[in-house]
Amino acid sequence: xxxxxxxxxxxxxxxxxxxxxxxxxxxxxxxxxxxxxxxxxxxxxxxxxxxxxxxxxxxxxxxxxxxxxxxxxxxxxxxxxxxxxxxxxxxxxx
Amino acid sequence: xxxxxxxxxxxxxxxxxxxxxxxxxxxxxxxxxxxxxxxxxxxxxxxxxxxxxxxxxxxxxxxxxxxxxxxxxxxxxxxxxxxxxxxxxxxxxxxxxxxxxxxxxxxxxxxxxxxxxxxxxxxxxxxxxxxxxxxxxxxxxxxxxxxxxxxxxxxxxxxxxx
Numbered sequence: 475x476x477x478x479x480x481x482x483x484x485x486x487x488x489x490x491x492x493x494x495x496x497x498x499x500x501x502x503x504x505x506x507x508x509x510x511x512x513x514x515x516x517x518x519x520x521x522x523x524x525x526x527x528x529x530x531x532x533x534x535x536x537x538x539x540x541x542x543x544x545x546x547x548x549x550x551x552x553x554x555x556x557x558x559x560x561x562x563x564x565x566x567x568x
Numbered sequence: 569x570x571x572x573x574x575x576x577x578x579x580x581x582x583x584x585x586x587x588x589x590x591x592x593x594x595x596x597x598x599x600x601x602x603x604x605x606x607x608x609x610x611x612x613x614x615x616x617x618x619x620x621x622x623x624x625x626x627x628x629x630x631x632x633x634x635x636x637x638x639x640x641x642x643x644x645x646x647x648x649x650x651x652x653x654x655x656x657x658x659x660x661x662x663x664x665x666x667x668x669x670x671x672x673x674x675x676x677x678x679x680x681x682x683x684x685x686x687x688x689x690x691x692x693x694x695x696x697x698x699x700x701x702x703x704x705x706x707x708x709x710x711x712x713x714x715x716x717x718x719x720x721x722x723x724x725x726x727x728x729x730x
Contacts, residue, residue, distance in 0.1 A: 550633070552631070553627070553628075554628040555721075556613055556625060556721045558721070558723055559626065559676075560605075560609065560615060563609060563615050565614070567726075
């Protein structure tokens with residue numbers, strides 16, 4: 475074979491190789507086995523639940539008395555209160 | 569010599585609170601025979617009076633089934649930095665009918681201590697007196713023992729201006 479011919483063959487081979495590489499993904503795409511069919515999706519309807527409404531409560535405020543009477547069991551008398559009396563003074567801090 | 573001086577100093581420091589508690593319980597007592605003043609300016613369960621003011625005590629009692637006996641009121645000093653000290657004791661006999669509410673006059677005491685919250689400026693140390701409060705006994709049984717400093721009945725004092 476002549477030198478010129480061998481060069482042309484080499485060029486042709488290179489072109490074929492490049493074309494093969496270029497088209498390889500397409501070839502692979504057509505050669506691969508088909509995908510199995512996707513499972514059909516089913517929509518499930520859940521039962522609608524209705525929750526009972528919480529009853530509205532009004533808070534009860536309990537006032538705790540500042541003075542508590544101690545009545546021990548068996549005592550005959552219980553304490554109700556004291557009254558301090560003075561000639562001078564006040565009920566508020568002067 | 570040095571040891572003796574230190575011992576005396578320590579003894580004096582220990583004696584200050586001891587003498588505070590050793591004040592006789594009859595001090596400042598006003599017997600029930602003494603009538604309260606005709607001109608009453610202040611009366612209530614929480615009052616403020618000038619230092620040295622006589623304060624008279626009325627106790628209200630109730631009995632479901634009727635009772636007869638001695639009501640005792642211990643007037644105590646509330647001290648901030650020491651344990652509370654007894655100031656004076658007042659007693660009176662009482663007869664209560666069933667279901668009756670009865671007020672008893674027990675006499676009084678002289679509010680001789682000045683209410684003072686700590687203070688270094690006008691010097692109120694040691695002990696720092698806050699208020700007079702009461703404990704009530706009926707026939708020797710404790711029937712009232714308040715603990716709340718601000719909620720209970722009290723007599724606090726102040727130094728009158730001028």
